[in-house]
Amino acid sequence: MSSSSETAATQATWTPDRPIVSIHGVHKRFGDFEVLRGVTFDVMKGDVVCVIGPSGSGKSTLLRCINALVPIDEGSIQVAGQEVHDPKLDKLALRKKVGMVFQQYNLFPHKTALQNVMMAPIQVLKQDKAEVRERALKLMKKVRLNGKEDAYPGELSGGQQQRVAIARSLAMNPDVMLFDEVTAALDPETVKEVLVTIRDLAEEGMTCMLVTHEMGFAREIADMMYFTDNGVIVESGPPKEFFANPRDARTKEFLGQIL
Amino acid sequence: MSSSSETAATQATWTPDRPIVSIHGVHKRFGDFEVLRGVTFDVMKGDVVCVIGPSGSGKSTLLRCINALVPIDEGSIQVAGQEVHDPKLDKLALRKKVGMVFQQYNLFPHKTALQNVMMAPIQVLKQDKAEVRERALKLMKKVRLNGKEDAYPGELSGGQQQRVAIARSLAMNPDVMLFDEVTAALDPETVKEVLVTIRDLAEEGMTCMLVTHEMGFAREIADMMYFTDNGVIVESGPPKEFFANPRDARTKEFLGQIL
């Protein structure tokens, strides 16, 4: 398979003791507006990183840069030792390593839940259908959706859809999962369902980057917290410290708003 | 004015020491599905009541029944002594007494913020334009939107739109305000803005019924908490007790989910 040889090639330059995602001095402009203004941080394999910050501070943009959905203007982003910013980069190879789950789920509405999960491995990785199916069924179970395989996205609740989206990304066997406000607009119980799923993943050692507004969850799950404002990382640290003793004034203000 | 004579007539049978909203054994079915299955409680004038509960438990439906937006199948709902369920009911008179703010704001997009606030008093209550205008300007100030009078809804942020919607309802001088998840889908800072506005109202003695998922807020503002599940009220009580010592298993489970 092309994907496995790919992985072998890049792993030659990357060892597990180095950060799996390494972001360095990243700038991103949309026209005149500079969304990211020099963001730098590293994520180690198996870490769970939470990014919080006010609306419009560039959190989603950052995740999208990591996944090469938007090009960056300056700086460097490396995933497993491979430069994302490289114009010669094989985007498809990168995306096989990085899974992304969106706030709006973005499921394919014309396919059932199971088909949504199976599509990419079959059509992109050209894997064997029966094999993929078996794996997809396992994933559905993992996100606690067994029984809903044949439902269309329109027939699922928000939380269920969100979990299908997670399973869909997992089916590609990524090294890193990016979650962009996956629980906004869900009710507390559904939020819980989704978060439990993510926690399971984290416990299995998946590298996760989350953008979230759920402080309670961030506090429980994160190995590292990052607070962004105006395109820069204002403060970071392990959650206990971060929530108990924010040093920066802006962080204090933001955390103060939370009821 | 017909409205004032109305009020006089109904106030004859209602005294401020009796509940302003009195709900008794309300059942509501959509087709085969029974959304409300015998809901009973009272709201005293000036009280702030919060209704919480899982998604689909009938919270929105209950508010909509109080406002006669949907008819009920059984039971009785009285607002200021007047039966809402009465087929001969003058719905318009009722709605002058009950204001409602929706999750999706539902502002009129073809009118400016100020016009949105002024429309109903002028066209429904036939009040004097200059007078209404003055009052509307005061309301805009009250919801901290002075300066945004001439903006169209499309030009306002979510939180600002939500506050215009509140002002619009207040302009009708209602006796009771119903708020249906007015802060879902807003970011934490905007949530704060809207909640401060509601707190101001509560402090001025307005009777408020809120459906919310914001436990922190509910705890702070509510005089009474109600927990609904499956179309019935499972538990109720003053917030301190309610949050500290939930008696019912279902309530315990629900509150346990909240991070």
Added chain:
Amino acid sequence: MVRGFFNTIYLSLICLALSVVIGLVGAWLQGSPLKWTRRIVQGYIQLFRNTPPLVQMYFFFFALGSLMPRMENEYGIMEPVLSNWHWAIISLSFFAGAFNVEIFRSGIEAVPRSTVEAAESLGYTRLKTYIYVVLPLAFRVCLPALNNNLVNLVKTTTLAYAIAVPEMLYVANQIWSDSVNVPEMMTFLLLAYVVLVGLLVHVMNRWERAMRLPGYGV
């Protein structure tokens, strides 16, 4: 009359199929990176959308028809290779096709960018995204508009009478100038078309319903 009825159906079916093909190809060409390809398609659309189909038909038949190569036929006349049937089919298909291009294009544009992104982040290439995600969705979005246009097309086949294609109106016209019963013929025509179009609407609606995305709200 029965012949005319079946000719109308035949003409309609062929034009329906062709116009859909033209629409698909045109929409695909409109997404082309070549500026001139897009412009030519755009010119085609505007020209056909903004002129009366009746006049188009004449123009096609008489102007372009005369430029066509000829072949000797069984009567020893040099006959153009394309008959009036062909021209009716061509001009009606191109007319409806011009609308279809726009319909398909807006259907494609209606597919949310975020869904395309989701596919891309799963490693789909552009072409695969198109085939597996964009087109199936676009097709569902534009189905109602497509239905309407196709209904219009069936109604427009009456115009083929102008270049002597024996469809229903032509046949009716022959009969009523012979015998003096215009109102009866008109009633028949009206009913025939209402039935025909009603049938098409019914079939398309069933199809639309079958293609409906369960619970999909956009």
Added chain:
Amino acid sequence: MRAAGERLYGTTDLPVLLPPGERLLRRASRERTDGVPRLTLKAWHGAVIAAVVLLAAAAAQAQGAAEARPGVLTALWKWVPLLVEGFLFNIAISFLGMGIGTALGTVLGVMQISLLPPVRAGSWIVTQFFRNAPWLVLLFFCMFLLPFEFRVMGFVVPFPDWVKATLGLSLPVMANVSEIVRGAVQSIPSGQWEAAESLAFSRRQTLVQIILPQCIKRMLPPWMNLYAILTMATVLASVVGVSEVMTLTQRVLSAESRPELLVPFYGFVLLLFFMYCYPIARFTHKLELRYVVKL
């Protein structure tokens, strides 16, 4: 429950009413900041028009070159005033037909959303019937079943052909407008109705004050599209002998008795329509961008 998109876009007769994509959204926001829809008639639009003229003339010259008779363009020039006059007549018919059709169609459309089931069903049937019947056939009906004059209280009100043709054309317009109105009203989120209701607006007030004003913007593009379609349909009046541009062209052609003139004359008619309808189409497109997205 029908999907929102279907409700919004599936109910008009006009193909261009689809949700705009993001490219369009961006263009729309640019135009909104400008405040006016930019009606750009770029150079190549002119080139297309010129090409049509040249094509028509060239084809004609090619055919007519061998003749010793006056040139094709001379012949065409001689008749231009008459043809243009005929075309103005087409425009007059289209204006009138649109006016009548819109007035009737709006009423019919509002009836389609009435709370009374019989009214709703009745207006639905009427709408569907006139929407599905071919324009030409409706035209014939009006031509032959309406009297040529009315007697109102002793006065004889003449009822000329072109009025009948106008009525015949306004029937399908009515049905389409009815659908446009219904589609637009149903495309307004139900939250608007509820909000108005909870503010104690009556149904009539809600419709007049809240819903219809929001609809107008949405209806404008399909309505203008319909107008262009109607304009192009006015040539159908030739079939029933109304002296509009197509009829005149045919008469002129038989007066000239020169078959080679056929192509330039029809080319000229095409050109007339294109020059009238194309700017309308562009403008409609601009409006569409402005309004479909705004709400």
Added chain:
Amino acid sequence: DVLDKVMERGTLVVGVKADYKPYGFLNPDGDIVGIEPDLAQDVADTLGVELELVPVVASNRMQFLDQGKIDLMIATMTDRPDRRKVVNILNPDYYSSGTNIIARKSAEFDEWEDLEGVPVCGIQGAFYNRKTQREFGAKIVGFTGTSEALNALQQGRCAAFVYDDSFLASRLQEAEWSEYNMPLQTIDDAPWGLAVKHGEERFARFMSGMVVKWHVDGRIVELEKEYGIKPTPFTQRMHELFSGFVPKEEG
């Protein structure tokens, strides 16, 4: 009755063809001219009223007369029994034409039977198509106007064009049509009649008188010459028959 109405109104409304050169066609001013409008003018002059011409087509001319939209129809209408039931076709007929075809000389048609199965252009709804189709088995390809049909013939869409003989004869005089001829015998010589509404006896009698008068003083032959067509045998015969007979004038 109509006559009174016409006199009262001061205008005579006549339905004529506007797409049938030379019987009725447009001039660049948009007026209808030709043999039939001239005849209509004669009638109006005789009555001392204004003339108003209404263009008619085959499919609406009888309805118009029946509805009273026109008072009189002079619209190249063939006199046929089934039409006599609908409108009052006057005696005597004022004109006549035969059915004939033009075809490329190379086509070599000798008799009508040769047309069996051959595509023949015609005008939609024209009388001439009838026999050609029914008795000789030609495949009629009907167009809306003569220009269209002639163009189609030139393009080779049909082997011949069937229409009225005098129209075809005048075409053949033009250089453009030198490749073509009228190879067959004119058949089906059918008279054309003026028509008024049934029940209008007085007006019918008056109009019959007008027709007789035209035949007597050779007006129609004169007009044929004026519009550049060869006088048809029918009009000449009628002129000979009627000359010397002086009609009693009415009105």
